[in-house]
Amino acid sequence: MNDYLFDTLAIRAGHQQSSFQEHSEALFLTSSFTFKSAEEAAARFSGDEEGYFYSRVANPTVSCFQDRLAALEGAESCVATSSGMSAIMAVILGLLKAGDHVVSSRSIFGTSTILFTNILQKFAIEFDFVELSDLDAWQNAVRPNTRLLFAETPSNPLTELVDIESLADIAHQHDAKLVIDNCFCTPALQKPLTLGADIVVHSATKYLDGQGRCLGGAVVGDKQTVGEEIHSILRTGGVAMSPFNAWVFSKGLETLDLRMKAHCENALALAQWLQTQVAVEKVYYPGLEDHPQYQLAKKQQSGFGGIVSFVVKGGKEAAWKVVNSTRLLSITANLGDVKSTITHPASTTHGRLSQQQRDDAGIDDGLLRISVGLEAIADIQVDLARGLSD
Numbered sequence: 289m290n291d292y293l294f295d296t297l298a299i300r301a302g303h304q305q306s307s308f309q310e311h312s313e314a315l316f317l318t319s320s321f322t323f324k325s326a327e328e329a330a331a332r333f334s335g336d337e338e339g340y341f342y343s344r345v346a347n348p349t350v351s352c353f354q355d356r357l358a359a360l361e362g363a364e365s366c367v368a369t370s371s372g373m374s375a376i377m378a379v380i381l382g383l384l385k386a387g388d389h390v391v392s393s394r395s396i397f398g399t400s401t402i403l404f405t406n407i408l409q410k411f412a413i414e415f416d417f418v419e420l421s422d423l424d425a426w427q428n429a430v431r432p433n434t435r436l437l438f439a440e441t442p443s444n445p446l447t448e449l450v451d452i453e454s455l456a457d458i459a460h461q462h463d464a465k466l467v468i469d470n471c472f473c474t475p476a477l478q479k480p481l482t483l484g485a486d487i488v489v490h491s492a493t494k495y496l497d498g499q500g501r502c503l504g505g506a507v508v509g510d511k512q513t514v515g516e517e518i519h520s521i522l523r524t525g526g527v528a529m530s531p532f533n534a535w536v537f538s539k540g541l542e543t544l545d546l547r548m549k550a551h552c553e554n555a556l557a558l559a560q561w562l563q564t565q566v567a568v569e570k571v572y573y574p575g576l577e578d579h580p581q582y583q584l585a586k587k588q589q590s591g592f593g594g595i596v597s598f599v600v601k602g603g604k605e606a607a608w609k610v611v612n613s614t615r616l617l618s619i620t621a622n623l624g625d626v627k628s629t630i631t632h633p634a635s636t637t638h639g640r641l642s643q644q645q646r647d648d649a650g651i652d653d654g655l656l657r658i659s660v661g662l663e664a665i666a667d668i669q670v671d672l673a674r675g676l677s678d
């Protein structure tokens with residue numbers, strides 16, 4: 289199977305037909321599996337014999353999604369989790385212990401920061417946060433007890449990047465592992481493992497589903513780290529993915545490449561159009577030639593992604609006017625959907641930060657973030673133009 293190209297793997301990998309020879313992937317909504325005898329039950333539980341026995345541990349529909357995503361990321365192993373957050377939690381719980389240290393980018397998903405600082409720090413796992421693109425800062429933050437480096441690239445909402453290859457070198461010089469949250473690009477646009485990262489985490493809730501239906505997550509990497517050490521957190525800690533959600537995500541992966549190309553095309557068109565609007569002060573999109581890391585984005589990604597952020601002149605009042613003038617765009621913080629969404633980060637996703645923290649993170653009061661969907665670009669522009677005009 290792994291000789292096939294991306295688009296073929298997205299449609300064919302992981303599908304194991306049952307004895308009914310169904311053409312479409314079956315949905316195994318079952319919590320447990322039966323045994324022919326006491327001997328078989330014992331062999332399955334002990335691991336002497338391969339096979340399913342309980343869906344917290346493994347389920348054929350979930351396996352289909354896992355094997356398909358592993359193929360797309362170019363990995364040996366994938367474990368599916370109940371959400372993106374439980375994927376991140378499983379990585380930390382599976383690989384670290386009290387006294388270990390993590391260096392993380394400051395500009396990661398807000399809930400990831402809270403998981404690290406408010407929850408995992410209680411168990412004596414230490415975290416330091418650095419500027420995403422500043423490789424010297426990463427290097428300087430590493431300590432003898434550093435086990436993981438954690439980053440999201442491009443960042444949300446300012447679309448800043450880090451050079452994954454260089455960051456992997458820093459991690460490996462210190463016997464640490466590099467974890468990349470690949471939610472924004474998906475393997476259709478960026479393959480961190482081929483650039484040297486050790487582990488990829490996903491919120492499947494976003495582009496992997498692509499239509500905003502289910503919560504899920506995944507961890508991808510080598511068999512020992514992911515298939516054994518991180519899987520043990522799922523089977524014992526219970527953060528497994530539901531078979532129904534896995535079925536939705538497997539079908540979502542079939543159109544991932546097509547959708548990501550279309551998201552990129554719409555996002556670039558929107559970013560270029562926003563640059564021509566007099567009410568717009570600044571546009572953030574890695575596909576714009578004046579983006580400071582345009583060359584890195586071209587080298588490391590095969591597309592620039594679907595997230596565009598921009599600052600409107602006039603601060604919060606002007607930004608809220610744009611939000612409140614929309615009739616088509618959904619006012620919601622979710623992203624990665626075929627439906628375009630609009631968010632005012634300073635009062636929502638970054639609302640719990642102090643003004644100083646927002647200033648440090650570059651979250652201007654006039655900043656808006658659009659997850660550009662697949663509606664007609666002209667309709668998206670009309671919807672935004674209403675709030676950008678006087």
Ligand SMILES: *Cc1c(COP(=O)(O)O)cnc(C)c1O
Binds near residue numbers: 440444490503505
């Ligand atoms: C949404 C998101 C998460 C968390 O995923 P959930 O599925 O909501 O738990 C993690 N990382 C990034 C980059 C996200 O956008």
